[in-house]
Amino acid sequence: MSAARPLRRGKRSIFGQFTAAAILIAVIAVVVLFAVTTITVQRQTRASLSATVSTDMAGLIDIYATGGREELLRRVADRQAVVSLDARRSHYLLANAAGKPLAGDQPRWPQINAARSEQGFITLADGTAVYAQGAMLAPDLQLLVAREYQRDRAALVVLSAAFLGVGAAIVGAVALVAWITARHLARRMNAVNAALGAAADGRAASFPARQRGGDEIDEMAGHGTRLLARQAQLLKAYKQVSEHVAHEIRTPLMHLDNRLGAVMKERPEPPGGPLAHAREDIRGIATMLDSLLDIASAESRRGDLAGLAELDLSALLTGLAELYEASAEESGLTFETAIAPGVTMLGERMQITRLVSNLLDNAIKYVPEGGHVRLTLSPGPRVAVEDDGPGIPRDQHERIFQRFARATLPGEKPGHGLGLALSRAIAQRHGMLLRLGDGPTGAQFILEPAP
Incomplete structure (x- = not known):
């Protein structure tokens, strides 16, 4: 059996909670920034597609208004062969009111309302994802203008992957720094707790050395060092005074007991007389002083393995x-x-x-x-x-x-x-x-x- 008790540590460390909180905050920050960035890019992409399609639609409507139906059919055919500067491929469809194609590269009218000049993301007959707008040019004539956005979607995927990669690196760096910091602080606090635990158990205690510059933990360790030194000084003084007083009182008491014994030999008295009672009281006081000395000695050696x-x-x-x-x-x-x-x-x-x-x-x-x-x-x-x-x-x-x-x-x-x-x-x-x-x-x- 060991006389020293091990340092008890709580199941939950405040430094572990600090590390977990730092990682959680970093993850939340990265997720929020990723969401905001993704939504902003998507909105900008939609606005760009909408502006491009609307501008193209407005130009064709103007051609129809000035050149008529035949001119519009010719221009639609010409524009199909043109690649836009932003590398977004164009798709057109000029159809009658029933949706029958008159010009363009689409076999049928998609799910979009031309009467309301509706626009948005749709899928063409061949499965191509586009941003399109429809317009009713005349009661028996409707026009569809569409732009592919595959490149924008690919760019968004690349941006998301890069963002998540950088975000993961940031979270990892925060976790590493927080873990190293928490581990360092935990070691220092465990050293302080070990010193306090040793002092509480009556064993020799020493606090960790002061770090460069010092901080709150160093200040606490310094206060603990001074407190233990003060406590040791007081206990030492208390023990010395107690032992001194006990010895100083016990010696004259024993002399007094011996004198009473000598008097009783010279002047015998009946059993249970006053001198016998006095000697019993003296011996009781001496026994009490011996017990006090024994208690002080046992308490001063608490946790000391010497002599065991x-x-x-x-x-x-x-x-x-x-x-x-x-x-x-x-x-x-x-x-x-x-x-x-x-x-x-x-x-x-x-x-x-x-x-x-x-x-x-x-x-x-x-x-x-x-x-x-x-x-x-x-x-x-x-x-x-x-x-x-x-x-x-x-x-x-x-x-x-x-x-x-x-x-x-x-x-x-x-x-x-x-x-x-x-x-x-x-x-x-x-x-x-x-x-x-x-x-x-x-x-x-x-x-x-x-x-």
Whole structure:
């Protein structure tokens, strides 16, 4: 088991969203520009065809008006052989009111209304796509003028292909730049998160080096560096002051205890006298100071692998169970065990022993006579100490792990409220989590790897 927790990363990265958004915007921009360009070119092509056909139609109408029907028939025949300057081939049809051809290269009248001078894109009898206009010259005479636009359509296809190619290149370039930028930013942010995660777990933390010029991430990393340095300084000062105060108080207390012991030898008093009570209070205070020092030491070494070794947890708990069987029997309790063999962990034997001993001491202390205490160990490792005593109110499940905090239970026993605080500090020092379970009756303390 490792005492350090891995950095947890969210399933969705803001930088991944940034890359996707950049690509989406680029795609939308290219599509919109392509649509606008295509529509504009098509409109211009239609306007050009319409102007060309209308001009040709107007010229033939003028010939008919000035030269008559025979002149128009001759001119239509002549124009069929002429290729326009814009390379758009022309088609003509001069027909009677019934649509019978009189001149031109078309065998029949197409679907276009000459009476209304209709114009638009149509398909001729041979399947040729053209832009045409019809006109009624006389009650028994109608004229059709058409222009092919295959070249315009081919030019539009080439333009579209070129536009899409350039657009794809632009989208690809945007995607590449966005991906490289997002990847670079993600690496920097992951480094910052790793440093903060290491600091939160009590491990050594170092922020990434400042980039040239600096930016918001560098500014955040700088603030984080100063914050961690300040935190480390405060914790160091707190630990030094706590240890100094504890040692300074403990020494005179022990001297005072020795003096009281000497006085009691010179002037014996009945059992339970005031001097005996005073010595008990002194020893209680000394024990409390020792616990505070142990808590500070465990918290300061959280996540530190130094001093930890492979520990046979099954053998350790089996030995503890043998010791506590007698204590439980003296208290009128039934002590049960279910210890899986071969379970190991990376830990410090004395600290793990003290942690489990605190839990068993509490169970034996608070479970009334005739009750049950159970110690279990399963792979994971997962240690559970359960009893059928009065239990702990749900609203106090977290409070009891604080220093000097004790559950409000009937028949409260004396104590300083440091045992569970020390047990949790030891658990955290080993990368474990000590919590209260939701047993049906009594209390259930569970020790398992931290998530």
